[in-house]
Amino acid sequence: MTADRYEIHELMIARIxxxxxxxxxxxxxxxxxxxxxxxxxxLGKLTHARDAWLAGYNAxxxxxxxxxxxxxxxxxxxxxxxxxxxxxxxxxxxxxTRGLLECVSSAQIGADGAINLSAIGDYDAPKVxxxxxxxxxxxxxxxxxxxxxxxxxxRRTLVEAVDFATGRRTPxxxxxxxxxxxxxxxxLIVTPLAVLRKDEDEQPFELESVHPGVDVETVVENxxxxxxxxxxxxVTGEPSARQVELLRERIDPFxxxxxxxxxxxxRLGYLEDLLAREWDRAEALxxxxxxx
Amino acid sequence: xxxxxxxxxxxxxxxxxxxxxxxxxxxxxxxxxxAGRDDLHAIALLGxxxxxxxxxxxxxxxxxxxxxTLEAFGxxxxxxxxxxxxxxxxxxxxxxxxxxxxxxxxxxxPFLPLRGPVGSDLVAMHPDFYGTASTSLGDADxxxxxxxxxxxxxxxxxRCDALGNVQHEGTYAMDPELARASDxxxxxxxxxxxxxxxxxxxxxxxxPGLLVDAVIEAPxxxxxxxxxxxxxxxxxxxxxxxxxxxxxxxxxDALLDRIRxxxxxxxxxxxxxxxxxxxxxxxxxxxxxxxxxxx
Numbered sequence: 001m002t003a004d005r006y007e008i009h010e011l012m013i014a015r016i017x018x019x020x021x022x023x024x025x026x027x028x029x030x031x032x033x034x035x036x037x038x039x040x041x042x043l044g045k046l047t048h049a050r051d052a053w054l055a056g057y058n059a060x061x062x063x064x065x066x067x068x069x070x071x072x073x074x075x076x077x078x079x080x081x082x083x084x085x086x087x088x089x090x091x092x093x094x095x096x097t098r099g100l101l102e103c104v105s106s107a108q109i110g111a112d113g114a115i116n117l118s119a120i121g122d123y124d125a126p127k128v129x130x131x132x133x134x135x136x137x138x139x140x141x142x143x144x145x146x147x148x149x150x151x152x153x154x155r156r157t158l159v160e161a162v163d164f165a166t167g168r169r170t171p172x173x174x175x176x177x178x179x180x181x182x183x184x185x186x187x188l189i190v191t192p193l194a195v196l197r198k199d200e201d202e203q204p205f206e207l208e209s210v211h212p213g214v215d216v217e218t219v220v221e222n223x224x225x226x227x228x229x230x231x232x233x234x235v236t237g238e239p240s241a242r243q244v245e246l247l248r249e250r251i252d253p254f255x256x257x258x259x260x261x262x263x264x265x266x267r268l269g270y271l272e273d274l275l276a277r278e279w280d281r282a283e284a285l286x287x288x289x290x291x292x
Numbered sequence: 293x294x295x296x297x298x299x300x301x302x303x304x305x306x307x308x309x310x311x312x313x314x315x316x317x318x319x320x321x322x323x324x325x326x327a328g329r330d331d332l333h334a335i336a337l338l339g340x341x342x343x344x345x346x347x348x349x350x351x352x353x354x355x356x357x358x359x360x361t362l363e364a365f366g367x368x369x370x371x372x373x374x375x376x377x378x379x380x381x382x383x384x385x386x387x388x389x390x391x392x393x394x395x396x397x398x399x400x401x402p403f404l405p406l407r408g409p410v411g412s413d414l415v416a417m418h419p420d421f422y423g424t425a426s427t428s429l430g431d432a433d434x435x436x437x438x439x440x441x442x443x444x445x446x447x448x449x450x451r452c453d454a455l456g457n458v459q460h461e462g463t464y465a466m467d468p469e470l471a472r473a474s475d476x477x478x479x480x481x482x483x484x485x486x487x488x489x490x491x492x493x494x495x496x497x498x499x500p501g502l503l504v505d506a507v508i509e510a511p512x513x514x515x516x517x518x519x520x521x522x523x524x525x526x527x528x529x530x531x532x533x534x535x536x537x538x539x540x541x542x543x544x545d546a547l548l549d550r551i552r553x554x555x556x557x558x559x560x561x562x563x564x565x566x567x568x569x570x571x572x573x574x575x576x577x578x579x580x581x582x583x584x585x586x587x
Contacts, residue, residue, distance in 0.1 A: 032312065032338070033363035046587045057314060057463045057520075064582040069364060070524040071579030073314060077462050077520055079581040085498075086311065086337075086466040087395055090388045095407050114411070117359075118384060123417075129375040131361035131368065134338055137386035137409030167386070168411030182407075250582050259364060268531065271364055275527050282524075282574040286567065289574075 003244040008192045009257050010247055011211060012149060013040045014239035015190055019101050019145050020044035020052050024183060027093050029102040030056030032134045035256040036149060037103035038067055042251045043243060055093065058083045067256045070278050094135060097183055099143040104136045109148050109158055111225035113172060113187040113198055114165035115140065123164050137167035144183040151260045153191035155224035173200045194219045195236055204228045209236040254278065293508055293556050296320055297327035299478055300444050304332060307474060309447035310517065311338035311465040312363065313525045317448040318342060319480050319513035322551050322559065325349040335442055336360060337390055337466065341516065341533060344368040347380060348537065349548055355380055358387035362534055369537035385421060386414055389437045391466055396439035398472030403436040410435060445474035448514050450522065452481040456504030459496040462520030471499045480510035482522060512560055512569065524575035529563060
């Protein structure tokens with residue numbers, strides 16, 4: 001049963017969670033701050049992908065944890081079945097090509113699937129110096145899936161060629177990847193409008209589905225690279241009532257996943273409200289302890 | 293604590309422990325700022341306020357990193373400004389490659405092979421770091437990264453003993469490899485305990501004392517970053533920091549002046565007084581693991 005009402009980030013979360021399929025070692029990694037992706041991992045872990053191995057920080061075998069700014073790390077350790085150095089985990093997941101999914105989100109993505117997390121403008125004299133890619137260059141190359149999500153779908157984000165390729169999956173075609181001992185898997189882009197997919201190096205991204213209420217022309221107009229559009233474009237599946245309930249009540253009651261959609265001052269204001277609730281929850285525990 | 297900067301020779305390359313907002317050696321970072329350092333080459337795997345504060349205080353002459361970000365709080369303001377203006381020379385390396393390079397340093401071998409980020413522009417940009425090797429065993433053009441050997445590792449831990457044994461209960465990022473890769477290892481810790489207490493749970497010892505040169509007691513030494521399971525990140529003070537950094541000018545100078553004008557004990561009183569430290573500890577307790585059966 002689909003949910004009567006849902007928000008666009010909940011649809012995106014449910015679509016990303018679908019990528020948690022039991023392939024390879026089924027390892028899903030919580031990397032750098034990507035709350036929308038974290039919500040997807042928890043949703044998968046609580047529904048169809050209960051066997052997935054979740055890892056984050058030094059913790060491995062994490063249970064589904066409630067997302068919060070101040071508590072996710074602590075919950076990860078409390079539920080983990082092992083811990084190891086970043087290096088050991090890196091050799092297992094990234095460099096050992098056992099990773100299934102670790103979403104990335106970047107300032108730009110190009111027609112070739114390259115992502116830019118480094119600089120807008122000239123690298124040596126950037127207009128905007130971005131944070132850098134952390135492990136994304138190895139993730140997009142070595143994980144079974146490459147899933148990039150964006151909270152806006154426009155020609156500034158989906159560009160013909162990125163200003164700088166912090167990471168690039170190469171090759172993309174399954175046969176060429178297997179020949180090199182890399183796990184096969186397409187490049188997927190999930191946005192508030194649509195899902196795009198690239199299976200072959202020499203073929204453009206294809207419009208896999210448009211979200212309910214979005215027309216194909218809007219997607220094409222807002223995409224800065226050539227898009228292959230099939231005759232009949234499917235509509236992205238809507239989240240189920242149960243998925244939305246899990247997200248709102250169990251996984252993300254503080255609504256951290258909406259955070260991705262905010263910018264600048266709006267973001268800091270939202271953060272202050274959200275943190276006030278986290279503070280109150282912790283302060284109540286201190287008061288309870290004092291009363292005992 | 294005030295002896296710490298003297299253990300770091302002028303011009304040193306210093307690798308910082310921790311990752312994201314977890315367990316950076318913040319007390320040590322503040323002490324370097326109090327000492328007025330301006331000569332350091334920092335290596336930051338996954339940097340946040342540790343790097344931004346050092347950049348803002350003009351303590352760095354170079355930065356090697358894979359990422360510097362204040363995540364939810366926004367781009368790392370001082371880092372961004374200093375790179376955009378050309379004031380701070382940088383070397384950007386992908387995280388796993390930097391980890392393996394430090395591991396090569398730890399193993400005292402010249403390079404290590406890995407399934408690296410072959411499609412990244414960073415590879416062509418740094419031919420002195422990302423290379424290939426062919427061997428007498430018949431392997432040709434295997435991607436490798438060159439070993440990195442920092443002069444100093446600055447780490448924060450849960451507890452240490454007088455022999456330099458280092459225990460972490462929560463996030464330790466790649467601190468053990470950093471200790472092995474570096475010539476000198478300086479560790480601040482929440483508490484210094486008798487060796488018997490360390491021996492009582494030796495499985496928590498991530499770094500054996502034989503690798504460690506100095507241990508310094510620094511309670512809340514990761515603040516405002518987290519030291520799980522002792523305390524969570526102080527998101528409120530991180531937000532204050534970002535606001536000061538965004539405002540820049542006098543607001544940020546005032547922030548630096550306060551740090552310079554106090555010692556760590558006064559810092560703790562200022563930041564964690566009025567029971568605030570207890571709330572940061574309670575945030576760890578308040579964290580929720582979802583009951584899969586009930587969900």
